[in-house]
Amino acid sequence: MAQSVLLTGASGRVGQAVLGDLADAYEWRLLDRDPPTEDLPGEFVVADITDDEAVREAMDEIDVVVHLAGDPRPEAPWSSVLTNNIDGTRTVYQAAVETGVEKVVFASSNHAVGAYETDERTPDMYRPHDEFLLDGTELPRPTNLYGVSKAAGETLGRYYHDEHDLSVISVRIGNLTEGHPPIDYERGQAMWLSYRDCAHLFDRCIQADYGYEIVYGISDNDRKYYSLERAQEVLDYEPQDNSAEHD
Numbered sequence: 286m287a288q289s290v291l292l293t294g295a296s297g298r299v300g301q302a303v304l305g306d307l308a309d310a311y312e313w314r315l316l317d318r319d320p321p322t323e324d325l326p327g328e329f330v331v332a333d334i335t336d337d338e339a340v341r342e343a344m345d346e347i348d349v350v351v352h353l354a355g356d357p358r359p360e361a362p363w364s365s366v367l368t369n370n371i372d373g374t375r376t377v378y379q380a381a382v383e384t385g386v387e388k389v390v391f392a393s394s395n396h397a398v399g400a401y402e403t404d405e406r407t408p409d410m411y412r413p414h415d416e417f418l419l420d421g422t423e424l425p426r427p428t429n430l431y432g433v434s435k436a437a438g439e440t441l442g443r444y445y446h447d448e449h450d451l452s453v454i455s456v457r458i459g460n461l462t463e464g465h466p467p468i469d470y471e472r473g474q475a476m477w478l479s480y481r482d483c484a485h486l487f488d489r490c491i492q493a494d495y496g497y498e499i500v501y502g503i504s505d506n507d508r509k510y511y512s513l514e515r516a517q518e519v520l521d522y523e524p525q526d527n528s529a530e531h532d
């Protein structure tokens with residue numbers, strides 16, 4: 286039988302990339318504070334991610350949660366990331382434990398580790414000849430309060446895995462752009478995530494077995510400075526796109 290999956294933040298860009306390829310792959314329940322503007326698969330719950338009761342109810346009979354809801358703006362103010370990203374993510378983990386969910390897939394971000402892009406390393410690290418690679422074992426080094434909130438989400442996942450045995454994967458998503466990589470933006474091309482690779486990656490996160498993991502969510506770009514090794518090992522992630530093919 287298909288697994289039942291709760292997708293939070295379903296009305297957003299990542300949600301659309303995931304549902305675009307995986308609409309028929311799972312029994313979906315979708316949650317967002319914004320009602321849908323188009324026909325989407327499964328039941329739609331309009332709720333705020335910080336509403337404990339609504340989130341618990343949305344997880345009834347759910348196997349896996351893909352948690353995307355949050356403020357995605359790198360320049361988002363503290364009040365917003367504190368509520369939507371940190372409190373919202375804690376609410377999701379707590380509800381997952383209380384309702385018997387097996388696995389949570391958390392949308393983290395490149396901005397949790399953006400400060401590794403030092404003046405000395407850039408712009409060389411965005412170019413194919415440069416061998417610098419982050420592999421997911423490094424400590425967070427956020428570039429902004431949004432990045433701090435994503436690092437906090439990763440740490441909440443670590444806690445809920447260690448204390449409550451929940452399977453958790455944090456995906457440090459790069460730059461999701463539809464159709465082609467960002468234009469005239471080397472950093473964005475280095476961390477491009479195509480729509481089809483995004484759907485495949487989240488599919489693998491739903492299916493694979495793991496305890497606690499951090500992986501990078503990018504396509505197989507020649508310019509990459511994020512290692513894909515862990516995602517390949519743990520998830521069998523096999524990206525098909527490469528920003529170099531769009532030069």
Ligand SMILES: NC(=O)C1=CN([C@@H]2O[C@H](COP(=O)(O)OP(=O)(O)OC[C@H]3O[C@@H](n4cnc5c(N)ncnc54)[C@H](O)[C@@H]3O)[C@@H](O)[C@H]2O)C=CC1
Pocket residue numbers: 293294295296297298299300316317318319332333334335352353354355356357358368369373392393394395457458459460461462
């Ligand atoms: N798009 C990208 O390239 C990247 C995205 N991410 C992360 O992926 C996730 C999804 O990002 P996008 O789809 O790009 O953003 P988006 O803004 O397109 O979608 C986010 C969705 O979450 C919903 N939402 C926000 N706060 C909520 C709350 N308190 N309760 C319920 N729903 C709420 C919004 O209504 C929206 O539909 C975010 O957590 C973001 O930080 C991380 C790195 C890169």
Ligand SMILES: O=C1O[C@H](COP(=O)(O)O)[C@@H](O)[C@H](O)[C@H]1O
Pocket residue numbers: 356357358359394395396458459460461472473
């Ligand atoms: O976390 C995110 O990162 C991407 C890429 O960052 P950028 O600073 O190169 O634009 C961003 O587009 C997305 O909105 C954000 O959620």
